[in-house]
Amino acid sequence: MSERHQVTMDRAQRWLKENTKRYAFKKLEKDIIQPGVCVECGSCVESCPADALTGDLSSGKYVPTLTGNCTSCGVCYAMCPRTYPLWTDVAGHFRSIWKARSTGEHRKQDGGVVTALLGYMLDHDLIDAAVVACRGDSKPWMPEARLVEDAKLLSDCGGTIYSHASVVGKMMEGFKNGALSVAVVGTSCDIDAVERMKQHPAGYLSVDRRRSVFSIGLFCMESFEYPKLKAWLKSQEVDIDEISRFEISGGKFRVRTPKTEHEWPVSELDSAASTSCAYCHDLTSMNADLSCGNIGSEEGFTTVIVRTVAGEQVLQEAVQEGRIEAELTDPKSLGTIQNVARSKRYKYYGMKPKH
Numbered sequence: 001m002s003e004r005h006q007v008t009m010d011r012a013q014r015w016l017k018e019n020t021k022r023y024a025f026k027k028l029e030k031d032i033i034q035p036g037v038c039v040e041c042g043s044c045v046e047s048c049p050a051d052a053l054t055g056d057l058s059s060g061k062y063v064p065t066l067t068g069n070c071t072s073c074g075v076c077y078a079m080c081p082r083t084y085p086l087w088t089d090v091a092g093h094f095r096s097i098w099k100a101r102s103t104g105e106h107r108k109q110d111g112g113v114v115t116a117l118l119g120y121m122l123d124h125d126l127i128d129a130a131v132v133a134c135r136g137d138s139k140p141w142m143p144e145a146r147l148v149e150d151a152k153l154l155s156d157c158g159g160t161i162y163s164h165a166s167v168v169g170k171m172m173e174g175f176k177n178g179a180l181s182v183a184v185v186g187t188s189c190d191i192d193a194v195e196r197m198k199q200h201p202a203g204y205l206s207v208d209r210r211r212s213v214f215s216i217g218l219f220c221m222e223s224f225e226y227p228k229l230k231a232w233l234k235s236q237e238v239d240i241d242e243i244s245r246f247e248i249s250g251g252k253f254r255v256r257t258p259k260t261e262h263e264w265p266v267s268e269l270d271s272a273a274s275t276s277c278a279y280c281h282d283l284t285s286m287n288a289d290l291s292c293g294n295i296g297s298e299e300g301f302t303t304v305i306v307r308t309v310a311g312e313q314v315l316q317e318a319v320q321e322g323r324i325e326a327e328l329t330d331p332k333s334l335g336t337i338q339n340v341a342r343s344k345r346y347k348y349y350g351m352k353p354k355h
Helices: 003-019 025-033 043-047 075-079 087-091 113-123 151-157 167-176 188-199 226-235 266-272 275-279 309-320 331-350
Strands: 053-056 063-066 096-102 129-135 143-148 181-186 212-218 245-249 252-256 261-265 290-293 302-306 324-328
Touching (some): 025 063, 025 075, 043 053, 113 129, 113 212, 113 302, 143 151, 143 167, 167 181, 188 212, 290 309, 302 309
Parallel strands (some): 212 290
């Protein structure tokens, strides 16, 4: 082994030790090799500084195999093209990350930050309207997208509804009626649709540069189809029309009625999940101006990921005006967000291959 090669390997290990969580080969074997995700490129074997790995060809295909002493340096996991070891791989770029809460009296979900930010923007004419998902009148937990122009009406749509709503369609309705600037609150799939309309040469927001959208993305592991969710809850002897609050945190799905509270592991609701969610990799809405959710913050607070200059300006102005209180999040919380975001990425690897 040449001296230069050894120096390079040492520098790689040092960077991993100082900057990331390191995974042993067993983690690579569990996440990538055993599920059949491995592309047989050999990067893990050839990058191992301890020469502990071998490409086993006895089965007729290249299978990375532990044949020496693994030092848990993390190089094999980091170099695999099918892993997501870095924050940017799973949660995107950001300018800053905060835990925050509204200073208002009424917070229907977590820290109430999204409602407070929308109220600030409407009160200061930074936007003409905000698009949010609200509870329907006849079917309370079947979401209804609304175009809100008066900040006083935002409280009617506070709280999270775990089903899809056509917020982009409602955004377009606002533009058709003459709005120039609209804020849109949605999950990553909604925000991606807005981003496509901004970036594609034929996209509405690309063709008409006078229109603008401020996007607030919500953390989302998966959404549920209303009929399936209603049926599943009925099988648990819970009437969806009697529920006053939904919440997902810590891997638990919780519902509250005026008389009782119920809790189940989220995994038990897989049968009610939207089919489109199986193809989504994005937990934190990486294309949003601001991304908000409860992962990484204690109860009563909202985690806010600032991704753009516009997002940073709105958050800081709302803090300065006293509508929101916020402090920078700690490294442990960042690690929690990264781990959950990575787990969503890897759910895709659990899908049954077509060949």
